[in-house]
Amino acid sequence: MEKLVEIRQMIQRSPSARAPDRDAQRLLLYVFTTTRGGFTRLQMILHLSRVPMNTNQLAHAMNLDYKAAQHHLEVLEKNNLVTKMGDKYGALFYLSNYLEANILALDLVVSSLERQMSRKKVYL
Numbered sequence: 831m832e833k834l835v836e837i838r839q840m841i842q843r844s845p846s847a848r849a850p851d852r853d854a855q856r857l858l859l860y861v862f863t864t865t866r867g868g869f870t871r872l873q874m875i876l877h878l879s880r881v882p883m884n885t886n887q888l889a890h891a892m893n894l895d896y897k898a899a900q901h902h903l904e905v906l907e908k909n910n911l912v913t914k915m916g917d918k919y920g921a922l923f924y925l926s927n928y929l930e931a932n933i934l935a936l937d938l939v940v941s942s943l944e945r946q947m948s949r950k951k952v953y954l
Contacts, residue, residue, distance in 0.1 A: 872936075913925070
């Protein structure tokens with residue numbers, strides 16, 4: 831829950847915030863709420879919003895396996911949410927211009943995750 835609060839604070843601090851379009855909302859909801867690993871990817875976005883990192887630095891900061899971090903970064907890059915600068919091992923990842931322009935759509939994602947986490951699952 832505390833990570834979601836940090837993400838909300840990151841969204842509020844964003845200087846280039848504008849109303850997100852529907853496509854951006856759908857994409858972010860899909861990447862962060864309907865797929866496995868969505869919360870991990872959201873945490874990666876939080877880390878990268880503070881400082882650009884390479885895969886190894888991000889894996890270490892998040893206590894993840896290198897291959898897992900690499901996979902999640904590939905998904906984020908494929909969906910144009912992060913930008914890779916450099917080659918091979920030392921490549922740094924930044925938030926993409928697309929994500930920065932549609933950062934307010936992350937608020938919708940955080941709200942959706944909060945609803946999912948507050949639901950009580952009962953198995954009979």
